[in-house]
Amino acid sequence: MNPIKEREKKAATIHPAIKGVAGSFGGLIEACCLQPMDTIKTRLQLDKTNKYKGIWNCGQTVAQEEGVRSLWKGLTPFAAHLFLKYALRMGTNATYQNLLRDEYGHLTEGRRLIAGFSAGITEALIIVTPFEVVKIRLQQQRGLQRELLKYRGPVHAAGVILKEEGLRGMWSGATPTIMRNGTNQMCLFWAKNNFDRLLWGKQEGDGRQLTMLQSSASGFSAACLGPVATGPFDVVKTRLMAQEKGQGPVRYKGLLDxxxxxxxxxGVRAMYKGLLPRLMRIPPGQAIVWAVSDQITGYFEQKRKDEIMHS
Known part of the structure; x- marks a missing residue:
């Protein structure tokens, strides 16, 4: 390879492992801060009798009837899920992007979208689906008395699901999860790169390190697209994952049904149940994740650029 081409390609890429570690730390912080909004979203999506009159009413009702701690139900699988998911998401996206770059390290917008969609499919199949099945089963339970609950914790829930429904039970709702996560990540990575460029003049691999506020603004803005585009898939995913197989006929036979x-x-509006809490959870969550991960990757980008300049 031409030395100039090789230098440009090296400057544009960063090791997927670094991206993965950076994302996982951001995911842990996001989980602890925003778990209540995820619980409210799940309860709203499973509410077929209109018990809850909106986000605030739902959170207030859950807190009054089951205690404030109930808003953090499923935190352990949620935190583990985000830690692993962001490590896989950031790492695989970087891997796919590196594979799709041209000889100069450049990435077209179309190839960036493909890399994001592929990363979303990968995380959906390997991590997201089984963790979300456990999380949703825990979140839909009402009450605080452990002895009266069917699922008494993440490990117990996974064991019960595997015993009663088999391995396939842990991948309930896999198809809509693939569609949701693939589309989400396709929108997210494409939009984040473009917001960085449009708002701050940041080019991928240029060695510039954005401030945490700049990264947060770009991440927040980019994350607004996915929830709107994937609302119906998220509702279907939640309904399918909440179904307990082996307990009689299930309500929904699959994605299309x-x-x-x-x-x-x-009604059609039901396909967007939980959209507002998703918008209240996902963009702030991505603001946190990118604020943390950009600081880590930015440091290594600058270090890599300095090494290349002095080589």
Whole structure:
């Protein structure tokens, strides 16, 4: 390879492991801060009788009836899920991007979208689906008395699901999860790169380190696209994951069946249940994740650029 081309390509890339570690730390902080909003989103999506009158009413009702701690139900699998998910998401996206770069290290917008979609599919199949099945089963339970709950914790819930429903039970709702996460990450990585460029003049691999506020603004803005585009898939995913197989006939037979039944029985608006709490959780969460991860990757980008300049 031409030395100039090789230098440009090296400057544009960063090791996927660094991206993965950076993302995982941001995921831990996000989980602790925003778990209550995720619990409210799940309760709203599973509410078929309109018990809850909105986000505030839902949170208030859960806190009054089950205690404030109930808003953090499922935190352990949620935190572990985000830690592993962001490590895999950032790492695989960097891997796919590196594979799709041209000889100068450049990445077209189309190839950036493909890399993001591929990263979303990977995380959905390996991590997101089984962790979300456990999380949703825990979140849908009402009450605080452990002895009266079917699932008494993440490990116990996974054991019960595997015993009663088999390995396939842990991957309930895998198809809508793939569609949701693939589309989400396709939008996220494409938009984040473009917001960095448009708002701050930051080019990938240029060695510039954005401030935490700049990274947060870009991450927040980029993360607003995904939830709107994938609302129906998220509702279907939640409904399918909440179904307990082996306990009689299930309500929804799969993705297409749920996409037909939910709007027919509950109206089209039901396909966007939980959208507002998703918008209140995901963009702030991404603001946190990118604020942390950009500081780590920015440090290594600058270090790499200095090494290349002096080589």
């Amino acid at each position: 749920a996409l037909v039944k939910i709007p027919r029985e509950e």
